């Protein structure tokens with residue numbers, strides 16, 4: 001197959017055995033700002049006047065044509081173009097036979113914006129995580145230090161209250177760390193889905209009962225389970241996490257009746273594949289139109305009652321790891337409506 005240099009997403013510069021540029025593709029033009037016709041035929045060091053971060057001329061320093069004949073290039077480096085413009089540069093010195101003369105120098109160039117962007121988002125993530133961990137830990141530290149220093153001066157009730165706060169804060173930290181581990185698995189594509197036969201209707205009923213047992217009035221929940229649900233194969237623990245999050249959000253951020261509908265649906269990935277849709281809606285204030293695109297991003301929280309804002313990010317990651325989709329819109333009664341669709345995911349032997 002015939003690949004044209006201009007089709008490559010990265011910059012490509014090739015110099016011949018005499019050190020003259022014979023190829024300078026479109027991406028190289030874009031990254032260097034140097035015109036195609038200026039570059040072609042000129043010496044490599046003139047067409048691509050790179051410097052290292054200490055301001056030394058790169059081609060003089062590395063001397064691809066003159067240096068030791070065992071070298072075959074250099075791995076990706078961060079180098080500078082005139083004007084201090086950063087590029088990631090890798091090179092191969094092509095020799096016809098081992099230790100023979102260099103016949104071609106092939107250089108690839110990449111912009112640094114994408115890497116910068118991920119670096120920045122990592123830095124932001126770390127800052128947020130540090131902040132989220134600090135507030136419960138500050139309280140744990142404060143109460144334990146106080147108790148240790150003045151144990152005799154507090155009544156049993158006061159001590160109990162402080163220990164309860166410490167206990168709750170320790171739980172918060174543990175939960176946050178569990179969520180962060182989920183996030184790192186989601187982000188790196190390592191979230192494992194262990195599929196089993198799953199009775200999602202029973203799972204929904206179990207979650208509703210849990211909320212009622214924890215003190216919510218039974219009228220607050222309206223589970224509606226349709227007939228004819230397909231057999232579903234999914235990871236029970238992970239789907240529990242999804243249901244727990246959506247129901248908790250509806251109870252905590254929403255108001256009124258929480259309706260949970262489970263029904264057969266069309267699969268989002270393959271025509272003809274069966275799927276199950278679960279819709280959780282409430283009658284609260286809902287999510288403002290302009291924020292809907294942001295609810296599934298990490299650390300986004302809308303209201304004062306917000307937690308860490310990781311819940312929906314994890315929910316989306318889990319649903320997508322199952323090959324499903326999740327969407328949000330407004331319920332007829334005005335509140336938020338979340339709907340996720342899971343393809344049946346039957347193991348190949350049964351399909």
Ligand SMILES: Nc1ncnc2c1ncn2[C@@H]1O[C@H](COP(=O)(O)OP(=O)(O)OP(=O)(O)O)[C@@H](O)[C@H]1O
Pocket residue numbers: 245249250251253254282284285286287295300301302303305306307308309310311312313335336
């Ligand atoms: N049913 C709902 N009604 C109104 N707002 C909601 C609803 N569900 C979620 N939200 C808004 O979306 C935000 C993000 O939800 P998410 O579950 O990701 O985080 P959280 O509930 O704040 O914290 P966490 O789930 O990590 O404890 C919430 O802070 C809330 O403002």
Ligand SMILES: [Mg+2]
Pocket residue numbers: 245248249307311312
């Ligand atoms: Mg939540």
